[in-house]
Amino acid sequence: MMPDLGKHTEAVLSSYALSLLMLVLLVALSLWRGRKVRAEMEKTEQRMSRNG
Amino acid sequence: MSIAAKANTIWQYANPKKFLATSERVLPFFWATAAICLVVGLVWGFFFTPDDFRQGSTVKIIYLHVPSALMAINCWLMMLVTSLVWLVRRHHVSALAARAAAPIGVVMTLIALVTGAIWGQPMWGTWWAWDPRLTSFLILFLFYLGYIALWEAIEDPDTAADLTSVLCLVGSVFAILSRYAVNFWNQGLHQGASVMRAGAVTGTDTTEKVSNVFFYPLFLCIIGFVLLFIALVLYRTGTEIRARRIRALLARERAGA
Numbered sequence: 287m288m289p290d291l292g293k294h295t296e297a298v299l300s301s302y303a304l305s306l307l308m309l310v311l312l313v314a315l316s317l318w319r320g321r322k323v324r325a326e327m328e329k330t331e332q333r334m335s336r337n338g
Numbered sequence: 339m340s341i342a343a344k345a346n347t348i349w350q351y352a353n354p355k356k357f358l359a360t361s362e363r364v365l366p367f368f369w370a371t372a373a374i375c376l377v378v379g380l381v382w383g384f385f386f387t388p389d390d391f392r393q394g395s396t397v398k399i400i401y402l403h404v405p406s407a408l409m410a411i412n413c414w415l416m417m418l419v420t421s422l423v424w425l426v427r428r429h430h431v432s433a434l435a436a437r438a439a440a441p442i443g444v445v446m447t448l449i450a451l452v453t454g455a456i457w458g459q460p461m462w463g464t465w466w467a468w469d470p471r472l473t474s475f476l477i478l479f480l481f482y483l484g485y486i487a488l489w490e491a492i493e494d495p496d497t498a499a500d501l502t503s504v505l506c507l508v509g510s511v512f513a514i515l516s517r518y519a520v521n522f523w524n525q526g527l528h529q530g531a532s533v534m535r536a537g538a539v540t541g542t543d544t545t546e547k548v549s550n551v552f553f554y555p556l557f558l559c560i561i562g563f564v565l566l567f568i569a570l571v572l573y574r575t576g577t578e579i580r581a582r583r584i585r586a587l588l589a590r591e592r593a594g595a
Contacts, residue, residue: 289385291395297460298398301453302384305402308452309566312445316570320577327580330587337591 375562438574
């Protein structure tokens with residue numbers, strides 16, 4: 287299944303590994319911060335509505 | 339409805355609530371189509387395309403290098419448009435969209451620089467050269483970092499939005515240069531455009547172009563990167579809107595205490 291990359295195996299595989307790692311990190315960090323901020327906003331809104 | 343009236347409807351998304359409601363409705367579509375295009379495009383390109391007769395298997399790097407470089411430039415141009423909207427119309431969502439896009443641009447520029455260096459080593463015999471396109475891309479990367487740092491350094495969000503918008507206008511010179519540097523100076527190691535060239539796609543341009551066997555999966559990867567960018571910008575802008583609301587609520591709470 288794995289194509290024969292010849293003498294450029296390291297170059298091709300490292301390009302894919304580094305790029306995909308950066309993309310996955312970008313998406314994961316965006317989702318993580320998004321969820322954190324959303325929960326924080328809901329908590330703040332609840333507290334504010336309780337305190338009038 | 340007239341064209342002008344239709345164009346005017348875009349301003350309704352300057353309302354944060356309307357923006358959040360619409361983006362939450364369309365986000366699943368963008369996440370899903372981005373994932374499908376990227377997986378199919380990259381698997382097709384990596385496993386089912388032949389080696390190039392000159393570049394060997396390194397041609398497979400094109401499926402990451404070209405889309406990320408395109409998005410690095412276009413992300414800055416999107417930030418330019420939203421910054422101008424902020425400067426002219428003072429819509430907060432617009433400034434927050436520019437802020438949300440900057441880290442995506444950093445990652446895209448970094449992917450383009452890293453894959454370019456890895457590709458350049460076996461093809462040019464060097465990881466790096468002070469070539470017009472490479473250099474303007476490096477400067478664009480530094481502009482992205484400066485833009486993010488400026489947002490973080492200034493406490494008042496409106497002042498930060500003003501100053502980062504001006505920085506964005508200045509940096510646009512390098513975003514455009516990084517696209518056209520090869521044409522302007524006609525020197526250096528980096529080749530001219532061989533993919534996103536109207537004549538190359540339609541066949542009217544007879545100079546060397548990317549073969550269709552590489553172009554089809556590449557086109558799918560480009561679409562995937564564009565869709566991923568849209569999904570990330572919408573999601574991250576929503577996060578920035580909520581963070582701004584938290585700051586406003588806390589300020590109101592402090593003022594009332």
